[in-house]
Amino acid sequence: MEERTESTLTKKETWDSTFDHEILNFEDTGDEGEVWFGEDVQQKAIDYIQDNFSAKDMHVLDVGTGNAAFLIACREELDLENLTGIDYSEKSIELSQKILNAKFGDDNIITVKQGDAFEYLEEEKEKYTIVHDKGTFDVIYMMSEDNNHDYVKAIHFRMKPEENSRLIITSCNCTGSELDGIFLKEDYFEKVEEIKGYRTMKFGGVIGQNVSTCVYKPLRKE
Numbered sequence: 001m002e003e004r005t006e007s008t009l010t011k012k013e014t015w016d017s018t019f020d021h022e023i024l025n026f027e028d029t030g031d032e033g034e035v036w037f038g039e040d041v042q043q044k045a046i047d048y049i050q051d052n053f054s055a056k057d058m059h060v061l062d063v064g065t066g067n068a069a070f071l072i073a074c075r076e077e078l079d080l081e082n083l084t085g086i087d088y089s090e091k092s093i094e095l096s097q098k099i100l101n102a103k104f105g106d107d108n109i110i111t112v113k114q115g116d117a118f119e120y121l122e123e124e125k126e127k128y129t130i131v132h133d134k135g136t137f138d139v140i141y142m143m144s145e146d147n148n149h150d151y152v153k154a155i156h157f158r159m160k161p162e163e164n165s166r167l168i169i170t171s172c173n174c175t176g177s178e179l180d181g182i183f184l185k186e187d188y189f190e191k192v193e194e195i196k197g198y199r200t201m202k203f204g205g206v207i208g209q210n211v212s213t214c215v216y217k218p219l220r221k222e
């Protein structure tokens with residue numbers, strides 16, 4: 001497997017080779033692979049949804065779902081019923097599908113699809129109440145800052161324009177105020193809160209960066 005460094009993390013082949021390796025691990029040992037930035041970080045997003053939403057049938061999209069760990073937690077801990085994950089790596093989707101089959105068999109209700117975030121967000125018909133991104137915007141941000149605004153607009157377009165819709169985004173490259181600088185530009189989103197209280201973590205081989213999670217609400221656009 002290719003070593004993961006900041007520059008290789010922007011390449012799809014790195015993710016394909018990461019998930020290819022994780023498929024073998026899963027088949028050999030049942031290990032479901034990495035939860036990026038750690039389980040405690042994922043748990044904060046789950047706790048936020050639990051504390052702020054009661055509908056079980058709201059539509060949730062996980063962008064860059066990896067091994068679908070967030071969606072599985074939404075199902076197992078929150079009983080949510082409409083869960084979709086997308087990832088541009090077909091190997092991520094293969095791994096996710098294997099894990100979902102092993103965990104839920106015929107009772108699986110989580111949908112995972114291969115697709116580039118930009119294309120999916122622009123072209124799919126479904127609108128979502130919750131969009132979750134953990135570590136995916138980091139990859140997009142590392143590729144080129146020119147992509148940032150297109151990503152903000154594409155996510156906004158895919159969200160239900162309702163008072164209680166939320167984007168929950170976790171980054172290790174951007175602080176909360178840097179995320180605000182990107183996501184609050186041109187009034188696509190309004191800040192709801194920043195989720196605090198994380199330990200230090202590891203990303204791209206570098207230890208000690210802080211992770212930031214911000215929650216945004218989509219604003220109506222003409």
Ligand SMILES: C[S@@+](CC[C@H](N)C(=O)[O-])C[C@H]1O[C@@H](n2cnc3c(N)ncnc32)[C@H](O)[C@@H]1O
Binds near residue numbers: 065134135139
């Ligand atoms: C740091 S990992 C995070 C995985 C997962 N969200 C988690 O928290 O465990 C980044 C993920 O984003 C995916 N990814 C990166 N760029 C993408 C893009 N343009 N469209 C879709 N998925 C993308 C990668 O394949 C990888 O699964």
